[in-house]
Amino acid sequence: MIDLLQVRNISRRFSRVWNRNLVVYRKIWLVNFLVPLLEPLLYLTAFGVGLSALIGQVPYEGKELPYVVFIAPALLSITMMYNAFFENTYASFVRMYYQKTFDAMMATPLSLEDIIAGEIVWGATKSVIATAIMLLVVSLFGLIEYPQGLLILPLSFLGGLAFGATGMVFTGIVPSIDMFNLPIFLLITPMFLFSGTFFPIDTLPDWAQSISHVLPLTHLVNLCRGLALGELHAGMILSVIYLLLLTVIVFPIALVVMRRRLIK
């Protein structure tokens, strides 16, 4: 039976679950910081030094942008997606399935919904932390316009919620941890490539553009790029609505599938 009012079982105690993950994260904070610190340097070297000599300028919204300026916001968006999605798939699955952490928590006053909400908000938090570090690095290269660029931080939370909740839905339904390869191959990798990340969408044929507009990462990149360039436009409102709607729809589905999986 699906109880769509499961959301009511969420209490402020979800923050305790979030806190547990934060404590574990802080234990190896250096390792956790290193990836978002070094990853943009790798990309910017490869694309900025290597590729941009070949590409030169990229046409975007009627302007010509240097290639590194074009891809820097995409790198940030991909980081948001990866951090939240991987946290709420592999890492949450390990806690749920192998470590039985959720089982132990469910013997306390926490509800299943508190636990799942805590996990998803934690996934979004990881997205914010990684984005903040990366933002610092790319800002040093002068690739972000301020103060608009600061809005990338709240955006990374929203993007984290949307991708984390989506990941949690898969965690609720996959039979084994290896099965995460499927949504990664079918959803995450195509988004990584075709969401206006490394080339503008309008270079694609029409049918491919339509598909691209359905992908959540397209909207995240659109928002992030607008903020990074300091040029806000009307299309960004639609993208915000898209991500909000996605979160509001996927989050309760995550609760339902996790309840089906864990409550016996």
Place this chain on the structure above:
Amino acid sequence: MADTVPIIDAKNLRKVFNGTTAVDGLSFQLFPGECLGLLGPNGAGKTSTIRMVYAFSPMNGGSLKVFGIDIKTGWREIKARIGVCQQENNLDPDLSVLQNLELFARYYDITKKDAKDRARQLLQFIALEHRSEDKVTSLSGGMMRRLVLARALINNPEMLVLDEPTTGLDPQSRHQVWERLELLRANGLSILLTTHYMDEAYRLCDRLIIMDHGKILVEGEPVDLIRRYAGEQVVEIVNPGPEVREFIQTSGYMHDMLDHRIILYGREDDNLFELIGEKFCTEGCIKRMATLEDVFLRLTGRELRE
């Protein structure tokens, strides 16, 4: 005890998994300060029952009150007032021994300072204070079990639910756990436990329920159950011949006829051993006290449950 509010008041509990009835109309009560044991073969419905009691599994029928509160509406309050040791050692492997207790306390809304104090006390109680900074994965099975017990006590519970608390432990570790449970019991903590070990049930429990196929078979104090279903004295006859089989079948004594063994149950003054020993004990007879294991096997049968 009739006028006290029971800690657990379960009426007609039912639990169905995919069409299979695991708990089939179970009614029982746990009274304050009592230790109640649920015994039964694998699949009898013990774990399903206690999972309903600690609001882990929703029930499919019946009514369940804990501390007089309906579990359907008051599950969060109930869970805040009980401590649970689940069957698996689901300690948090990402955290240290001390953190396992401190962070668990936070799930109960215990303040950071109180959590720290309480965690230190409990580590002392389970004699693990010297391991407080270690990873839980470095602990032995017995230490982990004690830590699970300590974790279940972090919120000063009014009732403890234990699902097979000593399964898989060596004898030393089992006795370590038992001693602590006895201390808690002596302090008036109410306990509901399941176990496969009859010596554990006999030692810890005031009252037992033996169940099978989701239903109660018998209920009572350990000593009474033994007297009622296995007598006082037991004689086991190894490789009995046809004469002794016939003799026992016609004698009217309580007995179990197995392939290579007859088990005879009698009173202290039946002098069974003397009666049988002189005539029939060619291959060997064993005289011993009746135990809870006799009761259990007599009531639930000797077939394997897999």
